[in-house]
Amino acid sequence: IIAALLERHDAYAVCDEVYEHLVYDGRAHRPLMTLPGMRERCVRIGSAGKTFSLTGWKVGYLTACPALLTPIARAHQFLTFTTPPNLQAAVAYGLGKDDSYFNELSSSLQNRRDVLGKGLAEIGFGVMPCGGSYFITTDFRPLGFSGTDVEFCRHITAEARVAAVPVSAFYESGHVDHFARFCFCKEEASLIEALDRLRAHFAD
Structure with a gap:
């Protein structure tokens, strides 16, 4: 559907695919760029922080055809002064790893997702399905x-010494105020x- 819309309206897609390797239950991520005619219409964003558990490095990367990548690179040089070359080299090395690394990453996180999700459900939370990323959203x-969700997250941080993120932080408006997000x-x-x-x- 998205590919057809891009072609119909002569548009481009910027694809946030930082969780491309963090998918579970036998699923596989399929980049929009791999569909027919999409190579010239897509810019893929990847993240070393997500793929290699190196969030402090703040190193990302783009994949695009030369016609799109050239103007992006020109703009980028005025937005970022520098990224340490050694970190760039390390990320390039990591991206060259064989599939076993990425499969193990997914399997390991899926196990931890299951531990946290099962435990939260047993406590009484409403646990939303999680087919990717490393967050579980709960009601x-x-x-x-x-x-509210802000009050709840403050409450469990102070009283149970467990931190969560109020989901309303990701919404500009609306009444999404009864969900908390946990990281696994x-x-x-x-x-x-x-x-x-x-x-x-909660047993007290």
Whole structure:
């Protein structure tokens, strides 16, 4: 559908594909760029922070045909002073790894997703399906908390010592105020400890 719309309106797509390797349950990411006629209409954005768990490096990369990449590179030189060459070389090395690395990354995160999701559901959260990324979104209303998502996240941070992100932070307007987002790209022991703290808190 998107490819047809791009061709019909002579448009281009900027594709945020930073989670391309973080997909689960047998799914596979298929870049829009790989569809017929899309190579010249797409710019793909990747992230070393997501793919290699190196968020502090702040190194990303683009894939595009030369006709699109040339003006992007010209604009980019005025937006960023420099990215350390050693970090760029390290990311290039990582991107050259064989598929076993990326498959193991996905498998490992899927296991941690399952640990956190199962535990949150047992505590009483409404757990939304998660087929990719490393975040689980939950509905906290079944726990009986009547405040907003911001209030809920502050509450569990102060009282249970577990941090979550209020989903309303990602919306400019509207009434999405009863969801909290938890991150599972942590050691399994940390996830279990967080679940134990939440379980003890909401059992009181």
